[in-house]
Amino acid sequence: MHEMSIAMAVVGQVEEAAEAGGARAVTLVRLQVGELAGVVPDALAFCFELACAGTVLEGAELVTVSEAGRARCADCPAEWAVGMPPRLCCPDCGRAGGVELVSGRELRILSVTWEDDPDGGPGRTREPISEEA
Structure with a gap:
């Protein structure tokens, strides 16, 4: 299942950016997925949850934004x-x-929201962290 390798790549890139930005916890990852990218969103969400275990992304929500093929x-x-x-x-x-x-072949991290305040204050969003996942 290539969704697992995609999820692991996304988690790796987000984890690297979050650590560089001093994040305590990543809460949300928005990912653009093209209709022609060959990705099954439900399978990706399942794999993303598994790939996040034990990382700063554990418990993060994955939101996929579909891009129509044109x-x-x-x-x-x-x-x-x-x-x-x-x-x-x-x-x-x-x-x-x-x-x-x-369009339609995209697989791109659009934004990441994380908490970086040690007192649990509001997090911040970084857009985009990379061009391609």
């Missing part, structure tokens, strides 16, 4: 939602060559 035709001005399974032929001119995916 494509653009190189031969005409058309841009469209590709859906699942992806429709990679231009709906306007019918051409399949030169189709460019413009």
